[in-house]
Amino acid sequence: MAQSFTSSITQxxxxxxxxxxxxNLAGDYGNAFFESFHDNNVxxxxxxxxxxxxxxYGTWPGQPIANVPKSLYDKKVQSDWTQKWFEFGTLNLPNAAYANAAHKNGAKSIAMIFYSDNDRGEQTYKDLLEGKCADGTYPVADKLVEIAEYYGFDGYFVNQESDVSADDVPAxxxxMKQIVDQGIYIQWxxxxxxxxGGVGYQDMFNGSNSPYVQDTDKGKISDSIFLNYWFSGNMLKDSAAHAESFGIDPKYAVFAGIESGQKKFDSIGSNAGYMNVNLDDTGKPYVSLAALGTDFVSRELGDDKKVYPKYQNQVFDRERRLWTGSSTGEKGTTDIADNYIDDGTSNDGWKGFASQIAECSVVGGSMFSTSFNTGRGLEWRDGGERTSDQQWGNINLQDILPTWQWWIDADSDPLQADFDYGKDYEAVPRFKYTKVGGYEGGDSLVLSGKLSNDNTIRLYKTDLDVAAGSKIDLxxxxxxxxxxxxxxxxxxxDDxxxxxxxxxxxxxxxxxxxTASVDLSQYAGKKIATLGLIVKAGAD
Incomplete structure (x- = not known):
C-alpha cells in the first residue's frame, strides 16, 4: 500500500x-452484478x-456469491436484475480493482460482515462462533484473517444489525479480538x-458500545466504531472524551456517521447540520467522519438517466460538490447542470467533506507519472490515436488524480478545468472547449475559458525529490x-x-x-511540495 501524507504548508x-x-462505505461500481468484476464495458x-x-474504503454491500437462492433475489431486491445494488451474502469481499485503487492511493480496503433480521436469509452471527477450539479460539476468525491476507485487503466492517444473545456477547x-490481534483492521x-446484546443505536461513543472497541479487562477488541447518525448537541464532544478516558485517540477510534445515501442532496442541509456538530469552538473536529452511500451521486439521478453517458457530467458535478462543497471546484461559477448542484454559495450549509478532512497525497519519491485517467472512457487512445471506440470502466486503470478539483488562482475570469473524454462526451453547458480526448487511455485534462490574466492551477500535493538531471515531460x-x-x-x-x-x-x-521536456537540475537537492501549471496571458 502506498504511503499517504498531508502537509499543512500546501493545504x-x-x-x-x-x-x-x-x-467511506459505498458501492463500488454501483450495481451488485458488476461488483465481482474488476472492469466492465460501461x-x-x-x-x-x-x-x-x-x-x-469499504464495500457496501458487495459481490454476488455462489449458491444464493434465486428466490432471495426475486423477493428481497428489485425485480429488475439490471438495477440490483443490494446483496445477500453475509461476507462481502472488496472488488479486487477497488482494493488496488485504494492501496494505490494510500487507503485501506475494507470488507464487510453484515447481519440483519430482514435480508440475510438463515445466516446469523452464531455462524461466526461455530467450532470453538479447546484453547478458546475461533476457526472462523482465523479463516477471515487468512482470507484478508490471501486477497490482499486490510480489514472488516462489522455491521451487526440484529440482536446478539447476552450469553454470546463475551464470545x-x-x-473480534482474535482477528485484530493478528493485525487485521475492524470497524464496529x-x-x-x-x-x-440488543440492537440499540447510541449515536455516540459511550459505555453501551465502547466495550466492542475497548474493554476494560480484555483490552482492544476492534479498532474503531462507526456511530449511528442521529447525534446532536455535545454527543460527539462527549464521545471524544469517552475515548480519551480509555487512552485511545478519538480521531482513530470514533467516526461520526453521515447518512449520505439516504439524505442525498434533497436533504443535504440535514447532513450539513450533523457535520457542524462535529466542530469545537475553534472549528476543529472532535472525531473522524464516516459516510454511507456516497455513490448516491449516481443513483439519485434515477434509472432513466444514470445508465446513459450523456448524463455522467451531472454525476461528476454531484460528486465534486459532495466532497469539495462546490460542483465546479470554486465559488461563483454559474450554469450548473441541475438544481441539487451548486457552486458552493448555496444556503443549504453543505461545505463538503473536504471542510473537515485535510487532503492527502501519495505523490513522493523521485518519479511520478499520470495521464489523468479517471478509470473510464468512451474510447481508448494510444499516443493520441484512437485505437478503440468502445466504452469501458476499470478503476485499475485510474491514475492518481489531481489533489484539488479545482484550485485555480486568477485575478478574474479563472480558467475552467475538466476531464476531456473525446468528441462523444457531452460536457455540462458551462464548458465550450473543443474535445480531443485522451493521449493515453480514456481522457485528458483540459483547461479552457477566457484568458484575461495569468492563471495558476495547483494540481498535486507532492513530496518529490529533485536531483541533478531530474526533468518533467509534459x-x-x-x-x-x-x-x-x-x-x-x-x-x-523550503519556500x-x-x-x-x-x-x-x-x-x-x-x-x-x-511533448516538452523541462530540465529541473537547477533545483537539485530540493523537494517539490506542489506540482501545477501556470497559463500566462499575453497582451491580446
Whole structure:
C-alpha cells in the first residue's frame, strides 16, 4: 500500500488538522452484478474519484456469491436484475480493482460482515462462533484473517444489525479480538449494545458500545466504531472524551456517521447540520467522519438517466460538490447542470467533506507519472490515436488524480478545468472547449475559458525529490495560436509561499500532441511540495 501524507504548508485550508480520518462505505461500481468484476464495458457505471479525502474504503454491500437462492433475489431486491445494488451474502469481499485503487492511493480496503433480521436469509452471527477450539479460539476468525491476507485487503466492517444473545456477547468480543490481534483492521457499527446484546443505536461513543472497541479487562477488541447518525448537541464532544478516558485517540477510534445515501442532496442541509456538530469552538473536529452511500451521486439521478453517458457530467458535478462543497471546484461559477448542484454559495450549509478532512497525497519519491485517467472512457487512445471506440470502466486503470478539483488562482475570469473524454462526451453547458480526448487511455485534462490574466492551477500535493538531471515531460495539445505561455508552477518545500514558474512552451498551436521536456537540475537537492501549471496571458 502506498504511503499517504498531508502537509499543512500546501493545504487549501492550512487550519485543518491532519489527523481527522474518513471512512467511506459505498458501492463500488454501483450495481451488485458488476461488483465481482474488476472492469466492465460501461462508461456510466459509478466510479469513485476522491481518494485524497479517504483513509478507508469499504464495500457496501458487495459481490454476488455462489449458491444464493434465486428466490432471495426475486423477493428481497428489485425485480429488475439490471438495477440490483443490494446483496445477500453475509461476507462481502472488496472488488479486487477497488482494493488496488485504494492501496494505490494510500487507503485501506475494507470488507464487510453484515447481519440483519430482514435480508440475510438463515445466516446469523452464531455462524461466526461455530467450532470453538479447546484453547478458546475461533476457526472462523482465523479463516477471515487468512482470507484478508490471501486477497490482499486490510480489514472488516462489522455491521451487526440484529440482536446478539447476552450469553454470546463475551464470545463475540473474543472473536473480534482474535482477528485484530493478528493485525487485521475492524470497524464496529453502533448497533448491538453491551452487555445485553440488543440492537440499540447510541449515536455516540459511550459505555453501551465502547466495550466492542475497548474493554476494560480484555483490552482492544476492534479498532474503531462507526456511530449511528442521529447525534446532536455535545454527543460527539462527549464521545471524544469517552475515548480519551480509555487512552485511545478519538480521531482513530470514533467516526461520526453521515447518512449520505439516504439524505442525498434533497436533504443535504440535514447532513450539513450533523457535520457542524462535529466542530469545537475553534472549528476543529472532535472525531473522524464516516459516510454511507456516497455513490448516491449516481443513483439519485434515477434509472432513466444514470445508465446513459450523456448524463455522467451531472454525476461528476454531484460528486465534486459532495466532497469539495462546490460542483465546479470554486465559488461563483454559474450554469450548473441541475438544481441539487451548486457552486458552493448555496444556503443549504453543505461545505463538503473536504471542510473537515485535510487532503492527502501519495505523490513522493523521485518519479511520478499520470495521464489523468479517471478509470473510464468512451474510447481508448494510444499516443493520441484512437485505437478503440468502445466504452469501458476499470478503476485499475485510474491514475492518481489531481489533489484539488479545482484550485485555480486568477485575478478574474479563472480558467475552467475538466476531464476531456473525446468528441462523444457531452460536457455540462458551462464548458465550450473543443474535445480531443485522451493521449493515453480514456481522457485528458483540459483547461479552457477566457484568458484575461495569468492563471495558476495547483494540481498535486507532492513530496518529490529533485536531483541533478531530474526533468518533467509534459504532453499537451494546443489547438489555436495566441501570445500566451505555458509554464510549470512549482512550490518548493523550503519556500511554500512562492510559486516558481518554469517555462514549458509558448502559445503556438501544436498541430496535435507535443511533448516538452523541462530540465529541473537547477533545483537539485530540493523537494517539490506542489506540482501545477501556470497559463500566462499575453497582451491580446
Amino acid at each position: 487549501k485550508d492550512p487550519s485543518l488538522p491532519a489527523d481527522t480520518e474518513m471512512f 462508461f456510466s457505471q459509478y466510479l469513485f474519484n476522491y481518494w485524497q479525502y479517504t483513509d478507508y 463475540y468480543q473474543d472473536f 457499527y453502533d448497533s448491538a449494545t453491551y452487555p445485553g 504532453t499537451y495539445n494546443k489547438l489555436n495560436s495566441d501570445d500566451s505561455k505555458l509554464q510549470l508552477g512549482l512550490i518548493l518545500a 511554500p509561499e512562492t510559486v516558481v514558474p518554469v517555462d514549458v512552451t509558448d502559445g503556438s498551436a501544436g498541430n496535435g500532441w507535443k
